[in-house]
Amino acid sequence: MSISRSGKVKFFDASRGFGFVHDGDDRLDRHFHVTQVVGADLPGVGDVVTFLPATGPRGPKAEHVRIVERATSLQGSLRADDRDICGSCGKRMVPRVWMVNGTPHESFCPFCGKQHKSFVVVDSRIGRLIYGIITFMMFSFFILMLFN
Numbered sequence: 001m002s003i004s005r006s007g008k009v010k011f012f013d014a015s016r017g018f019g020f021v022h023d024g025d026d027r028l029d030r031h032f033h034v035t036q037v038v039g040a041d042l043p044g045v046g047d048v049v050t051f052l053p054a055t056g057p058r059g060p061k062a063e064h065v066r067i068v069e070r071a072t073s074l075q076g077s078l079r080a081d082d083r084d085i086c087g088s089c090g091k092r093m094v095p096r097v098w099m100v101n102g103t104p105h106e107s108f109c110p111f112c113g114k115q116h117k118s119f120v121v122v123d124s125r126i127g128r129l130i131y132g133i134i135t136f137m138m139f140s141f142f143i144l145m146l147f148n
């Protein structure tokens with residue numbers, strides 16, 4: 001069992017769902033995944049967080065990342081725009097994005113765990129639309145060739 005440490009967030013990409021926190025004890029940056037962030041808010045650059053040091057396949061990582069101090073009030077107000085009302089529990093929250101093979105799969109509520117948005121459904125709808133257009137164009141081309 002690791003002992004909790006604190007450090008500053010060096011980088012965080014909410015859309016890609018990961019970031020890096022600087023570990024002053026080991027003097028290195030630790031990778032962390034959005035699913036390891038505890039609480040309603042997502043961290044921003046410069047935020048002070050506590051975490052548990054661990055080692056993953058990609059090297060040093062941080063688990064159970066918890067925000068203890070916000071970097072600036074300006075960043076805090078900008079991030080407040082990311083908040084959304086959960087359709088299941090009604091709480092204001094920043095949806096967590098679940099990544100599958102590097103692409104967003106779905107987002108879910110950090111409080112009740114219910115699905116917020118599914119990116120896969122949207123993607124497959126667009127995919128089916130493009131497939132439909134291509135099929136229609138090929139069919140039209142075939143008909144034109146046939147009657148020329």
Ligand SMILES: [Zn+2]
Pocket residue numbers: 086087088089090091109110111112113114
């Ligand atoms: Zn909820």
